[in-house]
Amino acid sequence: GENVGLHLPTLSVQEGDNSIINCAYSNSASDYFIWYKQESGKGPQFIIDIRSNMDKRQGQRVTVLLNKTVKHLSLQIAATQPGDSAVYFCAAMDSSYKLIFGSGTRLLVRP
Amino acid sequence: GAVVSQHPSWVICKSGTSVKIECRSLDFQATTMFWYRQFPKQSLMLMATSNEGSKATYEQGVEKDKFLINHASLTLSTLTVTSAHPEDSSFYICSARGPTEQFFGPGTRLTVL
Numbered sequence: 086g087e088n089v090g091l092h093l094p095t096l097s098v099q100e101g102d103n104s105i106i107n108c109a110y111s112n113s114a115s116d117y118f119i120w121y122k123q124e125s126g127k128g129p130q131f132i133i134d135i136r137s138n139m140d141k142r143q144g145q146r147v148t149v150l151l152n153k154t155v156k157h158l159s160l161q162i163a164a165t166q167p168g169d170s171a172v173y174f175c176a177a178m179d180s181s182y183k184l185i186f187g188s189g190t191r192l193l194v195r196p
Numbered sequence: 197g198a199v200v201s202q203h204p205s206w207v208i209c210k211s212g213t214s215v216k217i218e219c220r221s222l223d224f225q226a227t228t229m230f231w232y233r234q235f236p237k238q239s240l241m242l243m244a245t246s247n248e249g250s251k252a253t254y255e256q257g258v259e260k261d262k263f264l265i266n267h268a269s270l271t272l273s274t275l276t277v278t279s280a281h282p283e284d285s286s287f288y289i290c291s292a293r294g295p296t297e298q299f300f301g302p303g304t305r306l307t308v309l
Contacts, residue, residue, distance in 0.1 A: 126287075127302055127303060128300040181245070182228065183230070184242070185242070186232075186239045186240045186241075189238075
């Protein structure tokens with residue numbers, strides 16, 4: 086199976102600074118990873134994804150880095166804004182399209 | 197983008213009653229839908245995989261007789277929590293597998309008194 090874990094339960098950053106959220110996974114056979122944002126009382130919202138044949142992928146203000154050697158991925162948010170405050174989950178997809186979620190990191194943006 | 201809806205968005209019921217939650221893919225057909233449960237301040241835990249026209253596949257530790265799943269059409273899956281108890285109170289979220297990615301519903305908050 087897949088174990089996906091996060092290093093920090095809560096991350097507090099100053100508005101305008103960059104945020105980095107980390108995630109580790111255990112199954113080297115996982116080949117697709119997704120970052121989700123979840124606001125209170127809502128379903129997860131897709132942020133960015135990456136396949137195992139890539140090391141880096143960029144979106145609007147977000148970048149995901151994948152290090153397959155150490156089974157680690159990270160989400161970088163540039164110029165963090167108050168609207169970025171939420172819980173962020175990484176998820177790994179297995180061969181049956183099941184998503185296994187990490188434990189989540191709460192991002193708090195200080196004004 | 198693709199939209200997945202859930203109904204109801206919240207429900208309060210008495211212990212011992214059954215509750216049905218609907219998950220619909222609004223603008224695409226989903227042969228596979230997934231049901232998750234999320235307790236406060238915890239992550240999403242996959243409960244079962246719902247396949248159109250066949251029996252659902254349940255994750256280890258999830259009681260299939262308690263959490264009945266019916267995927268009767270390509271746009272609708274239902275989760276019925278039978279004989280609900282307070283420990284079943286949780287946030288239930290479905291997702292539908294689209295052509296390129298999974299899309300999540302907004303969730304249903306179940307409170308069992």
